Amino acid sequence: MSIDIVQFALLLALMAGLVVVAGRWLTRVLTAQNHWLPERLGYRLLGVDPSAPMDWKRYGIALVLSNAAMMLLGYVILRLQAWLPFDALQRPAQTPDLAFNTAASFITNTNWQSYSGESSLSNLSQMAVITFLMTVSAASGIAGCAAFIRGLAQREARDVGNYWADFTRIIWRLLLPVCLVLSLVYVWQGIPQTLASSTDATTLEGATQHIVVGPVASLEAIKHIGTNGGGFYGVNAAHPFEDPTPLTNLLHMLAMFLVPSALTYAFGRMLSRRRQGWAFLAAFVVMFVGFLSVEYPAERHGNPMFTSLSVDQTPGAMQPGGNMEGKEMRFGIAQTSAFVAVTTAATTGSVNAMHDSLTPVGGMVPLFLMMLNDVFGGVGVGFINLVSFAILTVFLVGMMIGRTPEFLGKKIEAREMKLVMLAVLAHPFCILGFTALAAVWPGASASFANAGPHGFSELIYAYTSGTANNGSAFAGLNANTPFYNTTIGLAMLMGRYFTLLPMLAVAGSLATKRSVPESLGTLPTATPLFTCLLIFVIVVVGGLTFLPALALGPIVEQLAMTASQFF
Amino acid sequence: MSLSLVRPVLVSAVLFMAITGLAYPLAATGLATTLFPRQSSGSLLRHGDTVIGSSVIGQDFHTPHYFHPRPSMTGDLPYNAAASGASNLGPTSAKLRDTVRERAEAFRKENHLAADAPVPVDAVTASGSGLDPDISLANAHAQAARVATARHLAVDKVDALIDRQALGRQWGVLGEPRINVLALNLALDSASIRTLP
Numbered sequence: 096m097s098i099d100i101v102q103f104a105l106l107l108a109l110m111a112g113l114v115v116v117a118g119r120w121l122t123r124v125l126t127a128q129n130h131w132l133p134e135r136l137g138y139r140l141l142g143v144d145p146s147a148p149m150d151w152k153r154y155g156i157a158l159v160l161s162n163a164a165m166m167l168l169g170y171v172i173l174r175l176q177a178w179l180p181f182d183a184l185q186r187p188a189q190t191p192d193l194a195f196n197t198a199a200s201f202i203t204n205t206n207w208q209s210y211s212g213e214s215s216l217s218n219l220s221q222m223a224v225i226t227f228l229m230t231v232s233a234a235s236g237i238a239g240c241a242a243f244i245r246g247l248a249q250r251e252a253r254d255v256g257n258y259w260a261d262f263t264r265i266i267w268r269l270l271l272p273v274c275l276v277l278s279l280v281y282v283w284q285g286i287p288q289t290l291a292s293s294t295d296a297t298t299l300e301g302a303t304q305h306i307v308v309g310p311v312a313s314l315e316a317i318k319h320i321g322t323n324g325g326g327f328y329g330v331n332a333a334h335p336f337e338d339p340t341p342l343t344n345l346l347h348m349l350a351m352f353l354v355p356s357a358l359t360y361a362f363g364r365m366l367s368r369r370r371q372g373w374a375f376l377a378a379f380v381v382m383f384v385g386f387l388s389v390e391y392p393a394e395r396h397g398n399p400m401f402t403s404l405s406v407d408q409t410p411g412a413m414q415p416g417g418n419m420e421g422k423e424m425r426f427g428i429a430q431t432s433a434f435v436a437v438t439t440a441a442t443t444g445s446v447n448a449m450h451d452s453l454t455p456v457g458g459m460v461p462l463f464l465m466m467l468n469d470v471f472g473g474v475g476v477g478f479i480n481l482v483s484f485a486i487l488t489v490f491l492v493g494m495m496i497g498r499t500p501e502f503l504g505k506k507i508e509a510r511e512m513k514l515v516m517l518a519v520l521a522h523p524f525c526i527l528g529f530t531a532l533a534a535v536w537p538g539a540s541a542s543f544a545n546a547g548p549h550g551f552s553e554l555i556y557a558y559t560s561g562t563a564n565n566g567s568a569f570a571g572l573n574a575n576t577p578f579y580n581t582t583i584g585l586a587m588l589m590g591r592y593f594t595l596l597p598m599l600a601v602a603g604s605l606a607t608k609r610s611v612p613e614s615l616g617t618l619p620t621a622t623p624l625f626t627c628l629l630i631f632v633i634v635v636v637g638g639l640t641f642l643p644a645l646a647l648g649p650i651v652e653q654l655a656m657t658a659s660q661f662f
Numbered sequence: 663m664s665l666s667l668v669r670p671v672l673v674s675a676v677l678f679m680a681i682t683g684l685a686y687p688l689a690a691t692g693l694a695t696t697l698f699p700r701q702s703s704g705s706l707l708r709h710g711d712t713v714i715g716s717s718v719i720g721q722d723f724h725t726p727h728y729f730h731p732r733p734s735m736t737g738d739l740p741y742n743a744a745a746s747g748a749s750n751l752g753p754t755s756a757k758l759r760d761t762v763r764e765r766a767e768a769f770r771k772e773n774h775l776a777a778d779a780p781v782p783v784d785a786v787t788a789s790g791s792g793l794d795p796d797i798s799l800a801n802a803h804a805q806a807a808r809v810a811t812a813r814h815l816a817v818d819k820v821d822a823l824i825d826r827q828a829l830g831r832q833w834g835v836l837g838e839p840r841i842n843v844l845a846l847n848l849a850l851d852s853a854s855i856r857t858l859p
Contacts, residue, residue: 227683333790341837414798427838549752571750
């Protein structure tokens with residue numbers, strides 16, 4: 096057990112070390128004045144002036160329209176896949192509803208997959224659709240966050256930066272260099288990177304094994320750096336080719352944390368409020384450690400059913416023990432629990448074990464992390480979500496002490512609060528609304544793989560994952576039906592843009608305000624007290640909204656499991 | 663305002679598809695095949711010209727003189743490396759309970775264990791990928807007697823081979839101690855050749 100704690104401590108220590116390095120680099124990328132040669136060529140092709148200022152509306156429109164064009168391009172390639180070259184396995188094109196779902200999924204940084212990669216996508220699609228959309232959705236998220244931070248920093252101005260310059264620089268200076276280096280480390284550890292599609296092996300017992308390979312490492316790198324999460328293979332990072340060693344597992348987790356944690360540092364630097372950045376990072380870390388300390392014992396303790404069948408699940412020197420259904424030997428309980436918490440905290444959605452087979456409490460942790468959606472959160476948007484809750488916190492505290500709430504030296508007024516509430520409420524509305532719809536939709540329950548409360552957990556997990564732009568699944572649910580493809584596709588689009596755009600509007604609105612000097616009545620927001628209040632508001636608002644739904648799924652299932660009731 | 667966005671919106675889609683969807687993965691492929699030719703093509707193992715598997719992908723063994731891997735749920739046949747998959751059964755699933763019970767009984771029978779002997783959990787649970795290359799040391803030692811009998815070897819020799827093939831935690835800290843089934847069986851084959859008359 097102590098070695099497991101050491102692994103967790105190592106993860107957090109390395110993450111903290113990378114915050115400063117990556118945060119400094121990110122700040123330089125977002126505040127740069129110069130243009131690199133490939134960037135200048137790009138601006139010329141696009142016909143844009145990279146130094147032209149944009150207000151939040153123009154920035155938001157450019158972001159949404161360019162995302163729409165990229166989604167459309169991805170959709171077209173998926174529909175034409177059968178006629179495009181370079182696929183020895185001749186995989187067919189995706190159906191219209193599936194291609195819509197896939198394109199929506201990857202442009203919104205969700206990476207929900209209704210298909211299984213090795214049987215459904217050619218190597219060309221894995222590169223020109225999946226890797227492409229993974230990179231640009233991450234860049235859009237970081238760009239949106241950059242505009243948001245600039246809006247908070249501005250005084251009596253409208254300029255929040257230039258979308259094309261942000262987007263281009265993030266790709267050339269941050270994502271591509273980091274991903275190229277990381278993908279080579281991945282190959283060294285055993286992740287394939289080739290244009291070949293498959294190899295036939297003759298096993299020691301004489302059977303034939305078709306081993307599907309492809310450009311996996313380059314996809315894995317951006318998948319985790321960009322908190323995307325969609326796998327090359329059907330089982331994602333549980334596949335030995337996607338995550339061959341405990342070291343790649345650790346690197347995956349560090350990669351997922353890299354940008355969301357560095358953004359808190361970049362925020363502190365760009366606003367000259369470094370303590371505020373650390374206060375936000377502290378909120379992330381405290382919540383993450385809290386959730387991990389629920390996840391790990393639940394999985395380590397395992398399933399009482401195993402013990403009743405005289406199956407030995409006691410951890411020891413000879414075996415990791417615990418609930419090993421759906422888990423891989425090389426990760427055991429510690430590396431799996433950490434990955435479950437990281438991938439849903441940073442809303443990546445990559446999985447190194449099957450979440451459907453986690454214990455009820457072990458499965459509730461990732462579900463609840465996605466419902467909160469701001470413990471680290473996806474690249475860019477997670478930070479924006481955290482700030483929306485920070486504004487909510489100063490508002491609630493302002494109500495209690497009877498003062499006009501202020502945040503970062505700006506007065507928070509009715510317009511900002513309405514927009515914040517829109518962003519905060521769109522999330523549960525979308526999750527619970529679609530879950531309720533699917534629960535009564537004729538035939539929708541035929542997709543469940545498990546009966547009883549676990550079937551309901553599969554359903555709410557799907558819409559939570561879609562709305563939170565996570566992409567992990569209780570994968571027993573057969574979501575490749577027109578109903579699920581369409582509704583989950585809509586949930587992903589709503590979850591992305593109904594939180595991003597209102598918060599950009601908040602930033603645009605705050606940018607035009609003058610700065611008010613701090614007084615005795617100002618609530619300091621860079622203190623441990625505020626961090627605690629913030630966590631309290633996040634957990635209470637998240638908990639109260641979703642608790643009834645959780646009671647119907649994982650909570651009742653936990654009671655059934657201890658009572659040895661099966662479905 | 664929106665009309666001026668038409669060109670950058672359309673051009674950026676195609677341009678960045680070419681940069682991030684083609685140039686980046688192709689550059690990575692070029693570098694990877696030069697620097698790490700073995701790993702980049704899938705860490706394939708060969709006997710002469712024949713590919714016999716990949717060192718990171720599990721393969722199926724069911725004959726008594728080889729060590730057996732974990733249960734696999736890759737569609738119709740186990741360890742199908744073209745269709746990774748898991749059971750996705752939840753902890754209160756009656757089907758999971760029945761499957762685990764059957765596997766435990768089968769494991770005890772083929773390894774000549776007592777009817778209530780404890781079975782290592784990894785031997786009766788399906789992995790996440792269906793392609794898990796490893797088993798626990800407890801699982802390997804539980805199979806040692808069967809393999810030794812089938813190969814007319816002393817059990818302590820097989821146990822010693824298991825200990826020699828055991829993989830520790832990576833860098834002493836990361837992951838779990840385990841044993842690669844394919845590597846173990848390959849070692850077994852070469853050891854048999856040396857020790858048998």
